[in-house]
Each structure stands twice: as structure tokens, then as C-alpha cells.
Amino acid sequence: MSFFRGQVxxxxxxxxxxxxxxxxxxxxxxxxxxxxxxxDGKVTALKDINLxxxxxxAYGIIGLSGAGKSTLVRTIxxxxxxxxxxxxxxxxxxxxxxxxxxxxxxxxISMIFQQxxxxxxxxxxxxxxxxxxxxxxxxxxxxxKARELLEVVDLEDRANSYPSQLxxxxxxxxxxxxxxxxxxxxxxxxxxxxxxxxKTTRSILELLKKINExxxxxxxxxxxxxxxxxxxxxxxxxxxNGQIVERGDVQEIFKYPKTxxxxxxxxxxxxxxxxxxxxxxxxxxxxxxxxDGRSAYxxxxxxxxxxxxxxxxxxxxxxxxxxxxxxxxxxxxxxxDPVIAEKQKEFLRNADVDIxxxxxxxxxxx
Amino acid sequence: MDTxxxxxxxxxxxxETLYMTLxxxxxxxxxxxxxxxxxxxTGPNGIKPAPLYNKVVGFIVNVVRSxxxxxxxxxxxxxxxxxxxxGIGTRATTAALIVAATPFVARMVEQSLLEVEAxxxxxxxxxxxxxxxxxxxxxxVEARPSLLNGAAVATITILGYxxxxxxxxxxxLGSIAIRYGLHRFQPxxxxxxxxxxxxxxxxxxxxxxxxxxxxxxxxx
Numbered sequence: 218m219s220f221f222r223g224q225v226x227x228x229x230x231x232x233x234x235x236x237x238x239x240x241x242x243x244x245x246x247x248x249x250x251x252x253x254x255x256x257d258g259k260v261t262a263l264k265d266i267n268l269x270x271x272x273x274x275a276y277g278i279i280g281l282s283g284a285g286k287s288t289l290v291r292t293i294x295x296x297x298x299x300x301x302x303x304x305x306x307x308x309x310x311x312x313x314x315x316x317x318x319x320x321x322x323x324x325x326i327s328m329i330f331q332q333x334x335x336x337x338x339x340x341x342x343x344x345x346x347x348x349x350x351x352x353x354x355x356x357x358x359x360x361x362k363a364r365e366l367l368e369v370v371d372l373e374d375r376a377n378s379y380p381s382q383l384x385x386x387x388x389x390x391x392x393x394x395x396x397x398x399x400x401x402x403x404x405x406x407x408x409x410x411x412x413x414x415x416k417t418t419r420s421i422l423e424l425l426k427k428i429n430e431x432x433x434x435x436x437x438x439x440x441x442x443x444x445x446x447x448x449x450x451x452x453x454x455x456x457x458n459g460q461i462v463e464r465g466d467v468q469e470i471f472k473y474p475k476t477x478x479x480x481x482x483x484x485x486x487x488x489x490x491x492x493x494x495x496x497x498x499x500x501x502x503x504x505x506x507x508x509d510g511r512s513a514y515x516x517x518x519x520x521x522x523x524x525x526x527x528x529x530x531x532x533x534x535x536x537x538x539x540x541x542x543x544x545x546x547x548x549x550x551x552x553x554d555p556v557i558a559e560k561q562k563e564f565l566r567n568a569d570v571d572i573x574x575x576x577x578x579x580x581x582x583x
Numbered sequence: 584m585d586t587x588x589x590x591x592x593x594x595x596x597x598x599e600t601l602y603m604t605l606x607x608x609x610x611x612x613x614x615x616x617x618x619x620x621x622x623x624x625t626g627p628n629g630i631k632p633a634p635l636y637n638k639v640v641g642f643i644v645n646v647v648r649s650x651x652x653x654x655x656x657x658x659x660x661x662x663x664x665x666x667x668x669x670g671i672g673t674r675a676t677t678a679a680l681i682v683a684a685t686p687f688v689a690r691m692v693e694q695s696l697l698e699v700e701a702x703x704x705x706x707x708x709x710x711x712x713x714x715x716x717x718x719x720x721x722x723x724v725e726a727r728p729s730l731l732n733g734a735a736v737a738t739i740t741i742l743g744y745x746x747x748x749x750x751x752x753x754x755x756l757g758s759i760a761i762r763y764g765l766h767r768f769q770p771x772x773x774x775x776x777x778x779x780x781x782x783x784x785x786x787x788x789x790x791x792x793x794x795x796x797x798x799x800x801x802x803x
Contacts, residue, residue: 294709316713323711334706338724338800348710350720379800399710 243435244270249302251288262288264459275429275436277450285459290405290439294326327396331408333388335380341391342376348399366394386417403435422448443482447539455479472507472571502558507571508545521564527552599673600755603745607680608738615685619692630714644686652683652744676753684741691737695729696722728799735791739784756780
């Protein structure tokens with residue numbers, strides 16, 4: 218893949234298109250950068266992004282607002298033209314395609330949005346028919362398909378309701394049915410649940426997960442919420458200042474977040490207790506523990522306290538279900554005495570608990 | 584004046600006014616709608632930005648709009664006379680109305696289309712809609728209620744212009760009001776025409792709002 222990187226799209230010899238595979242991935246961003254011209258000069262939104270997404274992935278892209286994640290997802294279907302680099306979708310280089318060909322490729326990349334973006338003057342079924350109309354489907358066939366898709370999203374009884382008569386969650390369901398209408402390979406989800414309440418968010422995420430699993434449709438999920446990644450994604454990339462700083466399996470990154478940015482997202486505590494009111498806790502040794510599987514159900518900490526006869530201080534504890542696995546995470550302060558603290562660490566390692574030391578100073582690596 | 588004569592005169596004036604207003608509006612929309620659409624499409628946030636076209640057309644629209652209608656009509660008279668053979672009367676006025684109203688309509692259309700949310704247009708682009716499809720199926724449909732309200736306002740404005748044209752021998756109710764009210768000191772007849780005009784405006788406005796609301800699926 219890196220073999221092709223940096224080549225000018227237009228001069229790409231045509232035999233690459235026929236013979237060698239451009240990419241085994243459904244989506245491949247290669248050296249993608251994006252600059253915006255603003256009044257205050259050039260702003261770099263994306264810097265040399267390389268990202269490969271496999272068929273069937275539910276790939277999360279997480280970052281704080283302004284990190285560039287929305288720009289990133291919008292380069293995939295070229296709503297945003299990258300300043301540099303290539304976007305490869307399903308073995309086709311999208312950057313450099315003529316509008317007409319791009320539009321045909323776009324039919325296989327659906328998108329759902331935070332603000333739903335439904336046509337307000339069309340009823341639910343009319344909205345679902347819209348992409349089919351664009352693709353030149355006969356009307357009867359389109360209606361039949363739209364009706365089936367409304368059933369998939371549990372809205373068959375609201376087919377003739379207009380968006381103004383639907384709740385946020387229902388609107389997003391219509392948008393999902395609309396996204397499915399063109400039988401896409403990929404659905405891009407741009408903060409799709411950020412405007413919804415927690416309960417509705419959960420049901421939308423469940424629906425998306427079902428679509429991902431049952432139909433094998435690849436999802437690219439942009440979010441600033443860890444919960445969305447945990448519930449929906451198998452892979453995740455952490456984006457900060459327009460760059461991907463960390464990526465991999467959600468399970469792995471949850472266990473061992475390497476960069477400060479990832480830790481900030483996965484360990485809410487790391488930031489929140491940086492300065493303790495009494496100025497005491499923050500000077501002490503902190504550990505993040507991740508339990509999985511069996512160890513999540515055992516009273517390991519109690520055993521440690523009893524065995525070593527030394528207290529620990531709990532700063533944070535939570536149980537999570539990531540994908541289909543139960544994970545517990547906990548942040549504790551070890552004993553003041555460094556000898557005992559070392560023993561405590563030893564105990565936890567032997568108990569098969571993943572531990573990460575949290576060092577409070579910004580920028581320092583573990 | 585004999586009542587029957589008066590009524591038939593008013594009736595004729597009303598028909599002339601309606602003729603000028605409706606033909607004027609219709610043709611202004613035939614010309615102004617595409618111009619308005621093109622201004623949106625080529626605008627800085629449009630689906631096919633074309634800064635030069637946008638600036639030039641925008642400038643022409645502004646120039647024509649900034650000339651008061653009566654002055655524009657006087658300025659156009661020689662040219663209209665050349666083209667259709669007469670500088671006064673209903674047909675000449677209609678021609679002047681079209682020239683004055685087209686840029687006005689273009690701006691009204693532009694304003695209405697601006698109300699369509701960028702996100703919806705973006706969603707259509709993401710689905711692979713062509714620009715023509717976006718104009719026909721998204722912009723014009725989503726802005727329909729606003730376009731219809733705008734059309735009511737435009738029609739009423741053109742009605743007002745047509746009445747003004749009466750001062751220059753334009754025909755219609757405006758002409759009656761000026762001939763009888765101003766030149767022959769018969770204020771009663773002038774007031775009658777004013778009342779007829781007021782009723783006409785009310786009816787047009789009501790029809791416009793009714794249709795616009797009926798066609799707006801956001802307000803059910």
C-alpha cells in the first residue's frame with residue numbers, strides 16, 4: 218500500500234485499476250491532509266492521515282471537538298476534498314474521479330448525521346425513497362423497498378408522518394432506513410447520537426450494531442463519546458489536532474491506552490483529579506486496573522487489603538460492557554510507603570489484573 | 584357619472600390591472616426563478632461556486648433594483664416603443680413591469696432558497712445526487728412554502744408597480760385613479776379604485792398564505 222502513497226492520482230496508470238488490487242480494505246485513506254483557508258490564514262484540519270478500514274468493521278473515530286474527526290469522515294465521501302492524499306473506496310480511487318463517477322460511488326457510501334438532515338417536505342417513506350429516486354429506481358419498486366426498510370427500523374406505522382411529527386430518535390431511524398436504501402457497503406455516522414437522550418442513543422446504537430452484524434455493512438463512527446465506541450465499535454482511532462495518535466482494537470486500547478489523548482478519553486479520572494483539593498492524593502501513586510472475564514467477579518482488592526494489611530484509596534470504579542465483554546476498571550491510590558506500594562503492585566500483577574500506572578504530569582509516558 | 588358606465592370602466596380597469604399583474608408576475612418568475620437559483624448555486628456556499636458569475640449577476644440585479652420603478656419605466660419607454668410598437672398602455676407597462684420585477688423576483692427566490700438547511704443539501708450530495716437533482720428535488724421542494732409566500736409578496740409588489748404606471752398612461756385601475764382623482768377632481772372615483780386595489784391585495788395575500796401553508800408539510 219505504501220507503494221502507491223504519494224503518487225498523483227490523475228497519472229495513476231490504468232492497469233492498477235484492473236490488475237493489482239489497490240487495497241484489500243473497503244476504505245483506505247492514504248496521506249490525507251486538509252487545509253482550510255480562513256480569514257486568519259491557513260488552518261490545518263487534517264495532517265497526513267493514513268487509515269485502513271476493513272470490510273465489516275465498526276470503526277470508531279474519537280476525539281474532542283475541533284480535533285478534526287468530522288472533517289476526516291467527510292473526506293471519505295469527498296464532501297470535503299482533501300488538499301493532499303488519496304481516498305480509496307472499494308478498490309477505486311475516489312479523489313480525482315469525475316463528478317458523475319463519484320456520484321455513483323457515493324451511492325455505496327451512505328451517511329447519517331447528528332441533525333438527521335431529512336427532507337422536511339417529504340414524509341418518512343418519501344425520505345427513504347429519495348436515494349432510490351436519485352439512482353433512477355422505478356417508483357413502485359422504490360416504495361416497496363422503502364416500506365421494507367421502515368420495517369427494519371421499526372417505523373412501518375409512521376410511513377406517512379412528516380419529520381416535524383417525529384421524535385429525534387424516530388428521525389434518526391428514518392435516516393438509517395434512508396441510508397440503507399441504496400444497499401451501501403459503508404455507513405458513515407457523523408455524531409449520529411449526539412443530539413439524542415441516553416435511552417434513545419442506546420436503541421440507535423443497538424440498531425446500528427445489528428445492521429453491522431447482520432448485513433455486514435461497514436460502519437465508520439465519529440463521536441466524542443466513549444460510550445458509543447464501547448457499545449458499537451471493534452476498532453478505534455483516537456484523533457487529536459488533526460492527527461491519528463493511537464489506533465487499534467477497542468479492547469486493547471481500553472486495557473492499555475498508550476497516549477495521553479487516549480488516556481484522557483478512556484480514563485475520565487486521570488484528568489479530573491489532577492489537582493486534589495488537599496494537594497495530597499495527587500502526589501501519591503495511582504494505578505488504573507482493568508479486570509476482565511473471570512477477575513471482574515472476584516474480590517481481588519479486598520483480598521489484597523487483607524493480605525498486605527495496608528489500605529488503598531478508591532478514586533474511581535466502573536463496570537463496562539465493551540462489545541460483548543465485561544470489563545471493570547478502577548483507579549486506586551496505593552499506600553504511601555513505597556515498599557508496601559510495590560508489594561501491592563506485585564499482588565495485582567499476580568492476580569491477573571491489567572495495571573497501568575497513572576502519572577499525573579502532562580506528557581509523560583508510562 | 585352614470586353608475587353603469589362607472590362600473591364598466593372600473594371592471595375594465597380591474598381586468599387590465601389583473602392582466603398586467605398576472606402576466607408581469609408570471610414572466611418575471613419565468614426569468615427571475617432561474618436567476619435566483621443560479622445566484623444560490625454559484626454563491627460562496629453554493630453547490631457549484633462561481634464567484635465571477637455570482638458577482639456580475641448580483642451587481643446587475645442590484646442596479647436594476649435600485650432604480651425607482653417610475654424612472655425605470657421612463658428610461659425604458661423608447662426601447663419598449665421600438666420593440667412592441669408603443670410606449671404606453673397595458674402591454675408597454677407589462678413589459679416595463681417585467682424588467683423591473685425580474686431582479687426583484689430573483690432576490691426573493693434567492694432569499695427563500697437560502698432558508699434550505701445546508702445539511703439537507705449535504706445529505707443529498709452524500710447520496711450521490713447530481714446538482715440538477717439537488718436543485719429540482721431538494722432546493723425547490725424544501726423551499727416551496729417560502730417560495731409561495733414570496734410569490735404572493737412579489738405579485739402584490741407588481742400590482743403596486745402597475746398602479747404607479749397609471750401616472751404614465753399605463754392603463755388599469757391606477758390610471759383611472761389618476762385620471763379621475765387627480766386630473767378631473769373626482770376624489771370619489773379615486774377612492775373607489777383605491778378600495779378595489781386594497782381588496783385585490785388582501786385577496787392575493789390570503790391566497791398566497793393559504794397555498795403556502797397548505798403546501799408546507801412542516802406545519803401539520
